[in-house]
Amino acid sequence: MAKLTPQTAKAMAQELYGYELTDEAAVAVANAAGAMITHSRRLGNLDLNGVQPPFGYPTLLAEAERIRKRG
Amino acid sequence: MANPSPLLDFDVAALSQKLRAKEISPVELTQAYLDRIEAVDERIISYITVTADVARELARKAETEITAGRWRGPFHGVPIGLKDLCYTKGILTTGGSKILGEFVPNYDSTVWTRLREAGAVLLGKLNLHEFAYGATSSNPHWGTCRNPYDLDRIPGGSSGGSGAAIVARTAAATIGTDTGGSIRIPAACCGCVGLKQTWSRVSRYGVMPLSDSLDHTGPITRTARDAALMLNIIAGHDPNDATSSREPVPDYTSRLGGDLKGMRVGVIRELNTGISEPVSRAFNAALKQLGSLGATVEEVSIPSFTEGSLVAMVVLMAEALEFHEQWMRERPDDYGADVRSLIETSMTITAVNYVRAQRERNLMLAEALTALQDHAVLLAPSQTTAAPRIDDSSYDIIANMVRFTGPSNATGQPAVSIPTGLSNEGLPLSMQIVGKPFDEVMVLQVADAYERARGPLPLPKL
Numbered sequence: 001m002a003k004l005t006p007q008t009a010k011a012m013a014q015e016l017y018g019y020e021l022t023d024e025a026a027v028a029v030a031n032a033a034g035a036m037i038t039h040s041r042r043l044g045n046l047d048l049n050g051v052q053p054p055f056g057y058p059t060l061l062a063e064a065e066r067i068r069k070r071g
Numbered sequence: 072m073a074n075p076s077p078l079l080d081f082d083v084a085a086l087s088q089k090l091r092a093k094e095i096s097p098v099e100l101t102q103a104y105l106d107r108i109e110a111v112d113e114r115i116i117s118y119i120t121v122t123a124d125v126a127r128e129l130a131r132k133a134e135t136e137i138t139a140g141r142w143r144g145p146f147h148g149v150p151i152g153l154k155d156l157c158y159t160k161g162i163l164t165t166g167g168s169k170i171l172g173e174f175v176p177n178y179d180s181t182v183w184t185r186l187r188e189a190g191a192v193l194l195g196k197l198n199l200h201e202f203a204y205g206a207t208s209s210n211p212h213w214g215t216c217r218n219p220y221d222l223d224r225i226p227g228g229s230s231g232g233s234g235a236a237i238v239a240r241t242a243a244a245t246i247g248t249d250t251g252g253s254i255r256i257p258a259a260c261c262g263c264v265g266l267k268q269t270w271s272r273v274s275r276y277g278v279m280p281l282s283d284s285l286d287h288t289g290p291i292t293r294t295a296r297d298a299a300l301m302l303n304i305i306a307g308h309d310p311n312d313a314t315s316s317r318e319p320v321p322d323y324t325s326r327l328g329g330d331l332k333g334m335r336v337g338v339i340r341e342l343n344t345g346i347s348e349p350v351s352r353a354f355n356a357a358l359k360q361l362g363s364l365g366a367t368v369e370e371v372s373i374p375s376f377t378e379g380s381l382v383a384m385v386v387l388m389a390e391a392l393e394f395h396e397q398w399m400r401e402r403p404d405d406y407g408a409d410v411r412s413l414i415e416t417s418m419t420i421t422a423v424n425y426v427r428a429q430r431e432r433n434l435m436l437a438e439a440l441t442a443l444q445d446h447a448v449l450l451a452p453s454q455t456t457a458a459p460r461i462d463d464s465s466y467d468i469i470a471n472m473v474r475f476t477g478p479s480n481a482t483g484q485p486a487v488s489i490p491t492g493l494s495n496e497g498l499p500l501s502m503q504i505v506g507k508p509f510d511e512v513m514v515l516q517v518a519d520a521y522e523r524a525r526g527p528l529p530l531p532k533l
Contacts, residue, residue: 004419009418009419012418012419013415013418013419016418017396017399017400017418018400019399019400019403019415019418021415021418025412025415028412028415028416029415029416029418029419030419032416032419033416033419033420036385036419036420036424037421037424039378039381039385039424040385040421040423040424040427040428043382043427043428043430043431044423044427046431046434048430048431048433048434051430051433051434052430052433053426053429053430053432053433054284054429054432054433055429056314058313059313059314062313063313066313
């Protein structure tokens with residue numbers, strides 16, 4: 001199981017988002033983060049190399065056009 | 072308290088026939104619903120805003136048009152409610168939050184535009200879990216929404232008001248949104264029909280986002296037929312939503328009314344474990360009923376669905392953080408404790424977490440499509456248990472409530488939650504019917520056939 005310390009969770013929230021986690025929240029966040037990192041590592045072991053994540057180019061084109069029209 | 076009006080007994084399909092034949096007046100019908108809201112909603116809190124004046128005006132307009140022979144279709148003159156996440160021009164739209172407690176949009180969501188153009192009457196904006204980020208609808212800012220079958224229990228969420236309003240008879244049909252299960256969970260808890268159609272099938276324009284990759288907007292209704300009628304109106308490409316699909320829109324009622332002869336349906340093994348005895352009993356009885364309608368019921372395996380809700384939650388939390396980041400920095404105390412805690416947790420999700428979860432969605436859908444090669448639809452209970460008590464703080468919402476619904480958000484497949492009966496405690500139980508992408512017709516066909524065989528559920532005693 002991956003581990004993140006509450007101090008690291010606090011520092012990430014502060015440095016990345018300018019947000020103060022309480023000591024209690026930092027423990028909960030660190031535990032949840034550990035579980036998510038473990039899950040992510042498991043997903044990384046699946047044979048999905050070369051499989052594209054589901055972000056579509058048609059959406060990219062359409063949204064670019066919408067922004068362009070908005071000026 | 073006076074007996075509720077008999078007009079409240081009709082579903083949308085029946086109402087539309089009577090309205091068209093001028094046997095019922097839209098004005099009279101709308102007033103019956105407003106009276107019902109007045110009589111019971113103080114206890115349910117299904118609404119955040121009741122738009123009585125707007126409703127009466129739209130009802131008068133519908134009456135004039137129908138009287139003049141200009142019937143617009145099945146929702147003409149039908150009183151509905153919208154989850155308070157859907158923008159309504161000139162009408163308070165809070166997202167169930169304190170942060171947007173005074174927000175009045177200057178344009179309509181496409182879903183409301185289409186329903187308004189179809190002649191629907193807006194009764195008001197429905198209660199929800201704050202910012203749709205949770206499954207209880209215990210809203211700290213606008214009041215705890217309650218389950219009409221047992222006021223001490225949650226109605227599910229996040230579209231709790233939309234589900235509660237259907238069975239409390241405070242709306243004839245409603246709109247909800249679903250990111251991890253938020254249409255199907257309240258439908259399951261409250262004993263009504265909740266349809267999360269294929270991702271991109273219905274425009275999300277003007278609907279406050281929770282997670283762009285996973286958000287769906289769809290119907291919560293009394294019957295599968297009503298859901299089909301509503302989807303007929305709201306489905307289709309919208310130039311204002313680049314992600315909305317250009318797939319042709321079929322008539323979703325086209326295969327209702329038939330049986331299931333020769334159909335093979337698959338029970339998802341990974342989503343049929345760890346369930347309570349009442350859920351299991353009702354689910355097995357429903358499978359038997361499907362068999363008696365002519366379907367062959369078989370078990371299928373979709374291994375990636377075991378952690379499917381976790382995949383959905385990683386994507387959801389990462390995208391929700393992007394939407395809430397500025398408010399969290401500037402107004403953290405204006406969030407409810409549970410939503411704040413979820414957003415805090417998101418702050419440690421890494422880019423690797425997020426992209427891998429997105430990529431995993433391909434595998435999940437591939438496995439689901441393999442199972443659907445030989446099966447018309449897939450089945451699973453909607454929830455592990457009946458609706459939990461409001462004060463049950465030990466209940467793990469994510470582990471229990473999103474576990475069976477989250478996978479279909481990750482795969483974007485259509486999924487409907489339909490009641491399978493009541494428990495001995497009188498609480499609704501339910502199952503999900505999951506289909507191939509854009510095959511809502513099949514999902515609704517199975518739901519409708521089962522529903523007719525099951526018969527009506529007893530209404531809550533309010």
